[in-house]
Amino acid sequence: MSNALAPHIDTHAHVFEPGLATVAQPRYVPSYAAPLAAYLEQLDVNGMQRGVLVQPSFLGSDNSYLLAALAQAPDRLRGVIVVDTAHLESELSEERMARLDASGVRGMRLNLVGAAVPALQSAEWQIVGERLAALGWHLEIQAAGAQWEALESALTAWPSTVVIDHLGLPSPDERDAKRRVLRLASRINTWVKVSGFYRSQPGEALSMTSALRSAGLTERLVFGSDWPFTRFEDQRYADLKCRAVEALGDDAERVLGQNALRLMGWGIG
Template identity: 45%
Template structure:
């Protein structure tokens, strides 16, 4: 596939769940509504996107059964990012990969940074890399200082969630230098998603800074649907327009199309990408 040709567009960050699922004991949020995979697929169709990545929400912990069930409903259109115990075996990782899982999420919000240099995590790092599974990290501020040395040496791809959750529009705050060094590494990707989870205007400032520095290289976009804990006033079109208002057509092609195909291994089918600034359907 020629990445310069118009291709399918991809949403690389969304969540699905329903009421009644077993929730993690340690959680910051308990949803009181359903976010069904059929509803998500309908949103992709309505906005001209070919496929999406479902990320295990933190409140479901390491029970990925509903995620895997959702992936099974549209395996040609969906990939998954699971949450696992670091003691997960290679055989269990194989089963996840066969079910459509392409990465593992490490969500460190309100949690301590684990000992990534320890034997358990180093074994897992190499098991993930051997299977082409990336590590997706959600962290903030000084946590990036603790993570930096290990993530720079991570043997596989690393994806920084939500632009690293920048804490100030100035992009100068505790941990910002470590995050910048990480984002410069060739094996580190970043998701432009959920600007409302960062300090006011900080995510847009970070997006613009990264676009100036590398023109969308190793950048992905995610809708963050259904915007848990930030649902009021949100809609899918606005989430997409936040990106398209800031990028050129070449950058949109890279972020929405070529980069997801490269990282997630999709076979893209022809579909014109949204023109710069075009209003979503």
């Protein structure tokens, strides 16, 4: 596959608007709208041909707004949903997953920041992993710090592809977590999103990107803008893309293009 032909893909963005039902006691709910039209405009002006919508944590497992957005631009978008982990069997039944797959969904997300790490080694979760793998979906995880100790053990034999959000949220106070993320990233089924630089302390995301490249893991890195940068709304898409491209150096074209095509199951066209 030629890099020159690969469209640039943003693998992490959110869409929402005021008035949508939220989870109980959310950590943060934006007061502004981030509609699909505004996101597609960001893609256009920043030279990005395709995008991946990730369900915002504050909307919980009601993915209806995300699914409606996917339906508006099915050739250009893919989605990552959130499910009610208390009802895995119904949320991720084979029938429902087939319908979601047809709508453009390619993964499910676990945002574990401030939450307990689920029992991913349990029989129930292993069935989920097998169903994800059967459809080519991935399990996307946002976690930080000491959570990576439990996750490293649980994900070592996870059946499906795993995607680590925001470089694992590296911190200078959590060097052991960084080492665990790097070990996970060395597994053939684990990918890492080069995204959310501003969600880590200055220099940490750049250092982690460099470590991943030095470890020879470039083929499983993808770029994500994290638009509209909730809680960090002063960020600019163009600046974030530029920082990621600089951090990735000669690997930038592959990461923005070929890699994301492979992860999301997209062909060229």
